Amino acid sequence: MTRSHRTIHLTLWLALALAVAIGFAAALYFRPPVQAAAPHATVVAQT
Amino acid sequence: MSVGYRAIQWNRDKLVYDGVLITGIVLFIGIFMAAWSWINPPASLAEWSILRVRAFGICAFTMLTLVLMIGPLARLDRRFLPVLYNRRHFGVATFVVASVHAILVVLHYRAQDLLDFMASQLVNFSAYTSIATFPFHALGIASLAVLFLMASTSHDYWLNFLTPRTWKSLHMALYAAYGLLVLHVALGIMQEYRSPIIPLLLGAAFLSVTTLHVVAGWRERPADHGVAPQNDGWIAVGPPRSIPDKRARIVAVPGGERIAVFRDGDRIGALTNLCAHQNGPLGEGRIIDGCITCPWHGYQYKLDDGCAPAPFTERLVTYRVRLRGGVIEVDPRPLAPGTPAAISLPPGTT
Numbered sequence: 001m002t003r004s005h006r007t008i009h010l011t012l013w014l015a016l017a018l019a020v021a022i023g024f025a026a027a028l029y030f031r032p033p034v035q036a037a038a039p040h041a042t043v044v045a046q047t
Numbered sequence: 048m049s050v051g052y053r054a055i056q057w058n059r060d061k062l063v064y065d066g067v068l069i070t071g072i073v074l075f076i077g078i079f080m081a082a083w084s085w086i087n088p089p090a091s092l093a094e095w096s097i098l099r100v101r102a103f104g105i106c107a108f109t110m111l112t113l114v115l116m117i118g119p120l121a122r123l124d125r126r127f128l129p130v131l132y133n134r135r136h137f138g139v140a141t142f143v144v145a146s147v148h149a150i151l152v153v154l155h156y157r158a159q160d161l162l163d164f165m166a167s168q169l170v171n172f173s174a175y176t177s178i179a180t181f182p183f184h185a186l187g188i189a190s191l192a193v194l195f196l197m198a199s200t201s202h203d204y205w206l207n208f209l210t211p212r213t214w215k216s217l218h219m220a221l222y223a224a225y226g227l228l229v230l231h232v233a234l235g236i237m238q239e240y241r242s243p244i245i246p247l248l249l250g251a252a253f254l255s256v257t258t259l260h261v262v263a264g265w266r267e268r269p270a271d272h273g274v275a276p277q278n279d280g281w282i283a284v285g286p287p288r289s290i291p292d293k294r295a296r297i298v299a300v301p302g303g304e305r306i307a308v309f310r311d312g313d314r315i316g317a318l319t320n321l322c323a324h325q326n327g328p329l330g331e332g333r334i335i336d337g338c339i340t341c342p343w344h345g346y347q348y349k350l351d352d353g354c355a356p357a358p359f360t361e362r363l364v365t366y367r368v369r370l371r372g373g374v375i376e377v378d379p380r381p382l383a384p385g386t387p388a389a390i391s392l393p394p395g396t397t
Binding site: 001002003005006008009010012013014016017019020023024026027028030031032 | 178212215219223225226229230233234241250257260261264265267271302303304305321326328
Protein backbone atom coordinates (compact mmCIF):
# COMPACT_ATOMS: atom_id res chain seq x y z
CA MET A 1 0.00 0.00 0.00
CA THR A 2 1.10 3.55 -0.59
CA ARG A 3 1.87 5.83 2.34
CA SER A 4 -1.40 7.75 1.90
CA HIS A 5 -3.39 4.50 1.76
CA ARG A 6 -1.87 3.37 5.03
CA THR A 7 -2.82 6.66 6.69
CA ILE A 8 -6.37 6.59 5.29
CA HIS A 9 -6.72 2.93 6.21
CA LEU A 10 -5.83 3.50 9.86
CA THR A 11 -7.97 6.64 10.16
CA LEU A 12 -10.91 4.90 8.49
CA TRP A 13 -10.82 1.95 10.88
CA LEU A 14 -10.64 4.19 13.96
CA ALA A 15 -13.62 6.24 12.69
CA LEU A 16 -15.58 3.11 11.74
CA ALA A 17 -14.89 1.50 15.12
CA LEU A 18 -16.22 4.60 16.90
CA ALA A 19 -19.34 4.90 14.70
CA VAL A 20 -20.23 1.21 14.94
CA ALA A 21 -19.53 1.11 18.69
CA ILE A 22 -21.98 4.00 19.23
CA GLY A 23 -24.62 2.35 17.01
CA PHE A 24 -24.12 -1.03 18.63
CA ALA A 25 -24.32 0.40 22.17
CA ALA A 26 -27.50 2.34 21.28
CA ALA A 27 -29.06 -0.77 19.72
CA LEU A 28 -28.25 -2.73 22.86
CA TYR A 29 -29.36 -0.06 25.33
CA PHE A 30 -32.62 0.83 23.62
CA ARG A 31 -33.75 -2.72 22.96
CA PRO A 32 -37.49 -2.71 23.65
CA PRO A 33 -38.85 -5.19 26.19
CA VAL A 34 -40.18 -8.22 24.32
CA GLN A 35 -43.80 -7.76 25.43
CA ALA A 36 -43.72 -4.02 24.64
CA ALA A 37 -42.22 -4.37 21.18
CA ALA A 38 -44.31 -2.89 18.41
CA PRO A 39 -46.08 -5.63 16.41
CA HIS A 40 -44.59 -4.53 13.12
CA ALA A 41 -41.10 -4.43 14.59
CA THR A 42 -41.50 -8.02 15.78
CA VAL A 43 -42.66 -9.19 12.36
CA VAL A 44 -39.81 -7.45 10.56
CA ALA A 45 -37.25 -8.61 13.09
CA GLN A 46 -38.14 -12.24 12.49
CA THR A 47 -35.71 -12.38 9.63
CA MET B 48 0.31 -13.05 -13.53
CA SER B 49 -0.81 -12.86 -17.15
CA VAL B 50 -0.23 -11.00 -20.40
CA GLY B 51 -3.95 -11.00 -21.15
CA TYR B 52 -7.26 -11.13 -19.32
CA ARG B 53 -9.14 -14.35 -18.82
CA ALA B 54 -12.17 -14.90 -16.60
CA ILE B 55 -10.20 -17.06 -14.15
CA GLN B 56 -6.89 -18.81 -14.62
CA TRP B 57 -7.14 -22.01 -12.66
CA ASN B 58 -4.15 -23.63 -11.06
CA ARG B 59 -3.82 -26.27 -8.38
CA ASP B 60 -3.59 -23.73 -5.52
CA LYS B 61 -6.76 -21.96 -6.64
CA LEU B 62 -8.65 -25.24 -7.02
CA VAL B 63 -7.63 -26.35 -3.52
CA TYR B 64 -8.49 -22.92 -2.09
CA ASP B 65 -11.91 -22.86 -3.72
CA GLY B 66 -12.56 -26.50 -2.82
CA VAL B 67 -11.88 -25.79 0.86
CA LEU B 68 -13.99 -22.62 0.65
CA ILE B 69 -17.05 -24.31 -0.88
CA THR B 70 -16.78 -27.27 1.50
CA GLY B 71 -16.58 -24.87 4.43
CA ILE B 72 -19.70 -22.97 3.29
CA VAL B 73 -21.72 -26.18 2.79
CA LEU B 74 -20.60 -27.57 6.16
CA PHE B 75 -21.32 -24.30 7.99
CA ILE B 76 -24.85 -23.98 6.61
CA GLY B 77 -25.58 -27.70 7.01
CA ILE B 78 -24.30 -27.89 10.59
CA PHE B 79 -26.05 -24.64 11.57
CA MET B 80 -29.41 -25.80 10.21
CA ALA B 81 -29.07 -29.28 11.72
CA ALA B 82 -28.07 -27.95 15.15
CA TRP B 83 -30.75 -25.23 15.24
CA SER B 84 -33.54 -27.57 14.07
CA TRP B 85 -32.42 -30.14 16.65
CA ILE B 86 -32.46 -27.61 19.53
CA ASN B 87 -35.58 -25.79 18.36
CA PRO B 88 -37.46 -27.91 15.80
CA PRO B 89 -39.31 -25.73 13.25
CA ALA B 90 -43.05 -26.31 13.51
CA SER B 91 -44.06 -24.96 10.11
CA LEU B 92 -42.81 -24.23 6.61
CA ALA B 93 -42.49 -20.56 7.59
CA GLU B 94 -40.16 -21.46 10.46
CA TRP B 95 -38.04 -23.59 8.11
CA SER B 96 -37.92 -20.62 5.77
CA ILE B 97 -36.70 -18.35 8.59
CA LEU B 98 -34.07 -20.93 9.55
CA ARG B 99 -32.72 -20.97 5.97
CA VAL B 100 -32.61 -17.17 5.92
CA ARG B 101 -30.62 -17.09 9.16
CA ALA B 102 -28.23 -19.85 8.14
CA PHE B 103 -27.19 -18.00 4.97
CA GLY B 104 -27.14 -14.63 6.76
CA ILE B 105 -24.89 -15.83 9.59
CA CYS B 106 -22.67 -17.64 7.08
CA ALA B 107 -22.24 -14.43 5.03
CA PHE B 108 -21.45 -12.40 8.16
CA THR B 109 -18.88 -14.96 9.31
CA MET B 110 -17.29 -15.03 5.86
CA LEU B 111 -16.99 -11.24 5.67
CA THR B 112 -15.47 -11.22 9.16
CA LEU B 113 -12.85 -13.75 8.02
CA VAL B 114 -12.18 -11.93 4.72
CA LEU B 115 -11.44 -8.74 6.63
CA MET B 116 -9.13 -10.56 9.04
CA ILE B 117 -6.91 -12.01 6.29
CA GLY B 118 -5.20 -8.73 5.34
CA PRO B 119 -3.97 -7.65 8.79
CA LEU B 120 -3.16 -11.24 9.81
CA ALA B 121 -0.90 -11.56 6.75
CA ARG B 122 0.78 -8.26 7.72
CA LEU B 123 1.34 -9.46 11.28
CA ASP B 124 2.35 -13.05 10.50
CA ARG B 125 3.70 -14.32 7.17
CA ARG B 126 2.13 -17.74 7.72
CA PHE B 127 -1.22 -16.23 6.66
CA LEU B 128 0.10 -15.17 3.23
CA PRO B 129 -1.23 -18.31 1.46
CA VAL B 130 -4.76 -17.37 2.54
CA LEU B 131 -4.27 -13.89 1.12
CA TYR B 132 -3.30 -15.31 -2.29
CA ASN B 133 -6.86 -16.06 -3.36
CA ARG B 134 -8.75 -13.68 -1.09
CA ARG B 135 -10.80 -12.29 -3.96
CA HIS B 136 -12.50 -15.66 -4.47
CA PHE B 137 -13.41 -15.58 -0.77
CA GLY B 138 -14.89 -12.10 -1.21
CA VAL B 139 -16.93 -13.06 -4.27
CA ALA B 140 -18.19 -16.20 -2.48
CA THR B 141 -19.27 -13.95 0.42
CA PHE B 142 -21.31 -11.84 -1.99
CA VAL B 143 -22.96 -14.98 -3.43
CA VAL B 144 -23.94 -16.28 0.03
CA ALA B 145 -25.21 -12.81 1.06
CA SER B 146 -27.26 -12.65 -2.17
CA VAL B 147 -28.85 -16.03 -1.44
CA HIS B 148 -29.71 -14.69 2.03
CA ALA B 149 -31.37 -11.62 0.46
CA ILE B 150 -33.31 -13.72 -2.08
CA LEU B 151 -34.54 -16.05 0.70
CA VAL B 152 -35.72 -13.00 2.71
CA VAL B 153 -37.76 -11.76 -0.27
CA LEU B 154 -39.21 -15.24 -0.87
CA HIS B 155 -40.09 -15.55 2.81
CA TYR B 156 -41.93 -12.23 2.89
CA ARG B 157 -43.66 -13.07 -0.38
CA ALA B 158 -44.87 -16.39 1.03
CA GLN B 159 -46.17 -14.57 4.13
CA ASP B 160 -47.79 -11.90 1.94
CA LEU B 161 -45.66 -9.26 3.69
CA LEU B 162 -43.62 -8.03 0.74
CA ASP B 163 -45.57 -4.79 0.40
CA PHE B 164 -45.27 -4.21 4.13
CA MET B 165 -41.50 -4.69 3.96
CA ALA B 166 -41.24 -2.27 1.04
CA SER B 167 -43.36 0.32 2.83
CA GLN B 168 -41.10 0.06 5.89
CA LEU B 169 -38.07 0.91 3.79
CA VAL B 170 -39.60 4.21 2.67
CA ASN B 171 -41.25 5.04 6.00
CA PHE B 172 -38.69 7.65 6.99
CA SER B 173 -40.19 8.31 10.43
CA ALA B 174 -39.35 4.68 11.32
CA TYR B 175 -35.63 5.50 10.94
CA THR B 176 -35.77 7.75 14.02
CA SER B 177 -36.34 4.92 16.50
CA ILE B 178 -34.17 1.93 17.39
CA ALA B 179 -37.27 -0.24 17.89
CA THR B 180 -38.73 0.43 14.46
CA PHE B 181 -35.54 1.06 12.47
CA PRO B 182 -35.86 -0.71 9.08
CA PHE B 183 -32.72 -2.75 9.49
CA HIS B 184 -33.23 -4.30 6.06
CA ALA B 185 -32.06 -1.00 4.58
CA LEU B 186 -28.63 -1.53 6.19
CA GLY B 187 -28.46 -5.05 4.77
CA ILE B 188 -29.41 -3.81 1.29
CA ALA B 189 -26.78 -1.06 1.44
CA SER B 190 -24.16 -3.58 2.55
CA LEU B 191 -25.16 -5.99 -0.24
CA ALA B 192 -24.88 -3.18 -2.79
CA VAL B 193 -21.29 -2.49 -1.68
CA LEU B 194 -20.49 -6.22 -1.80
CA PHE B 195 -21.88 -6.33 -5.35
CA LEU B 196 -19.63 -3.43 -6.36
CA MET B 197 -16.61 -5.13 -4.80
CA ALA B 198 -17.38 -8.54 -6.34
CA SER B 199 -18.05 -7.14 -9.81
CA THR B 200 -14.74 -5.24 -9.86
CA SER B 201 -12.64 -8.05 -8.39
CA HIS B 202 -11.10 -9.12 -11.70
CA ASP B 203 -7.62 -7.96 -12.74
CA TYR B 204 -9.24 -6.23 -15.74
CA TRP B 205 -10.79 -3.67 -13.37
CA LEU B 206 -7.61 -3.48 -11.31
CA ASN B 207 -5.66 -2.52 -14.42
CA PHE B 208 -8.40 -0.26 -15.81
CA LEU B 209 -8.87 1.69 -12.58
CA THR B 210 -5.14 1.58 -11.58
CA PRO B 211 -4.08 -0.11 -8.32
CA ARG B 212 -4.31 3.17 -6.39
CA THR B 213 -7.97 3.85 -7.32
CA TRP B 214 -8.92 0.18 -7.09
CA LYS B 215 -7.49 -0.07 -3.58
CA SER B 216 -9.33 3.10 -2.52
CA LEU B 217 -12.59 1.77 -3.96
CA HIS B 218 -12.21 -1.56 -2.19
CA MET B 219 -11.84 0.16 1.17
CA ALA B 220 -15.65 0.55 0.92
CA LEU B 221 -15.75 -3.05 2.12
CA TYR B 222 -14.98 -1.76 5.62
CA ALA B 223 -18.10 0.41 5.51
CA ALA B 224 -20.09 -2.61 4.27
CA TYR B 225 -18.94 -4.54 7.33
CA GLY B 226 -19.98 -1.71 9.66
CA LEU B 227 -23.41 -1.63 8.01
CA LEU B 228 -23.70 -5.40 8.38
CA VAL B 229 -22.89 -5.26 12.11
CA LEU B 230 -25.64 -2.66 12.58
CA HIS B 231 -28.00 -4.71 10.34
CA VAL B 232 -27.67 -7.58 12.83
CA ALA B 233 -27.71 -5.29 15.90
CA LEU B 234 -30.92 -3.58 14.84
CA GLY B 235 -32.44 -6.78 13.46
CA ILE B 236 -32.25 -10.11 15.19
CA MET B 237 -30.54 -8.65 18.29
CA GLN B 238 -33.70 -6.62 18.99
CA GLU B 239 -35.87 -9.73 19.08
CA TYR B 240 -33.73 -12.17 21.03
CA ARG B 241 -32.72 -11.23 24.57
CA SER B 242 -30.04 -13.90 24.80
CA PRO B 243 -26.64 -12.30 25.51
CA ILE B 244 -24.99 -14.62 23.00
CA ILE B 245 -25.91 -12.48 19.97
CA PRO B 246 -24.41 -9.19 21.25
CA LEU B 247 -21.40 -11.08 22.62
CA LEU B 248 -20.61 -12.85 19.33
CA LEU B 249 -21.38 -9.77 17.25
CA GLY B 250 -19.25 -7.50 19.45
CA ALA B 251 -16.39 -10.02 19.59
CA ALA B 252 -16.35 -10.36 15.79
CA PHE B 253 -16.26 -6.62 15.16
CA LEU B 254 -13.76 -6.00 17.95
CA SER B 255 -11.43 -8.70 16.59
CA VAL B 256 -11.49 -7.30 13.05
CA THR B 257 -11.01 -3.71 14.25
CA THR B 258 -8.19 -4.61 16.65
CA LEU B 259 -6.31 -6.53 13.95
CA HIS B 260 -6.56 -3.66 11.47
CA VAL B 261 -5.57 -0.99 14.00
CA VAL B 262 -2.66 -3.03 15.42
CA ALA B 263 -1.35 -3.92 11.94
CA GLY B 264 -1.67 -0.28 10.85
CA TRP B 265 -0.05 1.06 14.02
CA ARG B 266 2.88 -1.31 13.67
CA GLU B 267 3.59 0.13 10.22
CA ARG B 268 3.95 3.69 11.47
CA PRO B 269 7.64 3.67 12.56
CA ALA B 270 8.73 2.46 9.09
CA ASP B 271 7.10 5.56 7.58
CA HIS B 272 9.09 7.98 9.75
CA GLY B 273 11.98 7.53 7.31
CA VAL B 274 15.69 8.30 7.37
CA ALA B 275 16.96 11.87 6.96
CA PRO B 276 18.95 12.19 3.72
CA GLN B 277 22.58 13.29 3.67
CA ASN B 278 23.71 16.64 2.22
CA ASP B 279 23.75 15.25 -1.32
CA GLY B 280 20.24 13.84 -0.90
CA TRP B 281 21.28 10.15 -0.71
CA ILE B 282 20.25 7.97 2.21
CA ALA B 283 22.35 5.33 3.96
CA VAL B 284 21.06 1.75 3.93
CA GLY B 285 23.92 -0.08 5.69
CA PRO B 286 26.82 -2.41 4.94
CA PRO B 287 26.08 -4.63 1.91
CA ARG B 288 26.05 -7.86 3.89
CA SER B 289 23.56 -6.40 6.37
CA ILE B 290 20.99 -6.88 3.62
CA PRO B 291 20.00 -10.57 3.77
CA ASP B 292 20.85 -12.48 0.61
CA LYS B 293 17.89 -12.66 -1.82
CA ARG B 294 15.92 -10.34 0.42
CA ALA B 295 15.57 -6.58 0.95
CA ARG B 296 16.01 -3.78 3.43
CA ILE B 297 13.18 -1.24 3.23
CA VAL B 298 14.09 2.44 3.60
CA ALA B 299 12.24 5.73 3.14
CA VAL B 300 12.86 9.43 3.37
CA PRO B 301 10.56 11.35 5.72
CA GLY B 302 7.25 11.84 3.94
CA GLY B 303 8.30 9.66 1.00
CA GLU B 304 7.29 6.26 -0.32
CA ARG B 305 9.23 3.19 0.74
CA ILE B 306 12.17 1.88 -1.29
CA ALA B 307 13.16 -1.80 -1.31
CA VAL B 308 16.93 -2.38 -1.54
CA PHE B 309 17.55 -6.00 -2.59
CA ARG B 310 20.74 -8.06 -2.57
CA ASP B 311 21.18 -11.08 -4.79
CA GLY B 312 24.67 -12.37 -3.99
CA ASP B 313 26.99 -9.59 -5.15
CA ARG B 314 24.28 -7.59 -6.95
CA ILE B 315 22.47 -4.74 -5.22
CA GLY B 316 19.44 -2.95 -6.67
CA ALA B 317 16.75 -0.60 -5.40
CA LEU B 318 13.11 -0.52 -6.55
CA THR B 319 9.88 0.95 -5.35
CA ASN B 320 8.31 -1.08 -2.56
CA LEU B 321 4.98 -1.03 -4.46
CA CYS B 322 4.17 -4.00 -6.66
CA ALA B 323 2.57 -2.96 -9.97
CA HIS B 324 -0.28 -5.43 -9.45
CA GLN B 325 -1.96 -4.37 -6.20
CA ASN B 326 0.70 -2.18 -4.56
CA GLY B 327 1.77 -5.16 -2.47
CA PRO B 328 4.88 -4.81 -0.23
CA LEU B 329 7.54 -5.96 -2.68
CA GLY B 330 10.36 -5.49 -0.15
CA GLU B 331 8.82 -8.19 2.03
CA GLY B 332 9.18 -10.68 -0.81
CA ARG B 333 12.34 -12.50 -1.88
CA ILE B 334 14.31 -13.34 -4.98
CA ILE B 335 13.08 -16.58 -6.54
CA ASP B 336 14.54 -17.95 -9.79
CA GLY B 337 16.53 -14.74 -10.18
CA CYS B 338 13.46 -12.47 -9.92
CA ILE B 339 12.11 -10.34 -7.09
CA THR B 340 8.81 -11.98 -6.20
CA CYS B 341 5.90 -10.13 -4.54
CA PRO B 342 4.70 -11.93 -1.39
CA TRP B 343 1.05 -11.26 -2.20
CA HIS B 344 0.40 -12.80 -5.62
CA GLY B 345 3.82 -13.81 -6.95
CA TYR B 346 4.34 -11.01 -9.52
CA GLN B 347 8.02 -11.01 -10.54
CA TYR B 348 10.54 -8.34 -11.55
CA LYS B 349 14.22 -8.35 -12.51
CA LEU B 350 16.58 -6.84 -9.97
CA ASP B 351 18.62 -4.99 -12.60
CA ASP B 352 15.90 -2.85 -14.16
CA GLY B 353 12.57 -3.51 -12.36
CA CYS B 354 11.02 -5.04 -15.50
CA ALA B 355 8.86 -8.15 -15.35
CA PRO B 356 10.43 -11.06 -17.29
CA ALA B 357 9.13 -11.52 -20.85
CA PRO B 358 6.40 -11.86 -22.00
CA PHE B 359 5.08 -9.75 -19.12
CA THR B 360 5.20 -5.99 -19.49
CA GLU B 361 5.06 -4.50 -15.97
CA ARG B 362 7.84 -2.03 -15.12
CA LEU B 363 8.74 -0.58 -11.76
CA VAL B 364 10.43 2.64 -10.72
CA THR B 365 14.09 2.03 -9.83
CA TYR B 366 16.60 4.03 -7.78
CA ARG B 367 20.33 4.62 -8.11
CA VAL B 368 22.52 2.85 -5.55
CA ARG B 369 26.20 3.21 -4.68
CA LEU B 370 28.77 1.80 -2.28
CA ARG B 371 30.58 4.52 -0.36
CA GLY B 372 32.79 3.98 2.69
CA GLY B 373 31.60 0.39 2.99
CA VAL B 374 27.97 1.49 3.17
CA ILE B 375 25.25 1.05 0.56
CA GLU B 376 23.45 4.32 -0.20
CA VAL B 377 20.38 4.97 -2.28
CA ASP B 378 19.26 8.09 -4.11
CA PRO B 379 15.56 8.55 -3.23
CA ARG B 380 14.87 10.47 -6.46
CA PRO B 381 13.07 7.90 -8.65
CA LEU B 382 14.28 6.92 -12.11
CA ALA B 383 11.91 6.20 -14.96
CA PRO B 384 10.25 2.74 -14.68
CA GLY B 385 12.46 0.04 -16.14
CA THR B 386 15.75 2.01 -15.90
CA PRO B 387 18.74 -0.29 -15.16
CA ALA B 388 20.26 0.83 -11.85
CA ALA B 389 21.64 -2.21 -10.00
CA ILE B 390 25.35 -2.43 -9.15
CA SER B 391 27.84 -5.25 -8.57
CA LEU B 392 29.82 -5.32 -5.35
CA PRO B 393 33.62 -5.41 -5.67
CA PRO B 394 35.13 -8.79 -4.70
CA GLY B 395 35.74 -9.13 -0.98
CA THR B 396 33.11 -6.59 0.05
CA THR B 397 31.69 -7.28 3.47
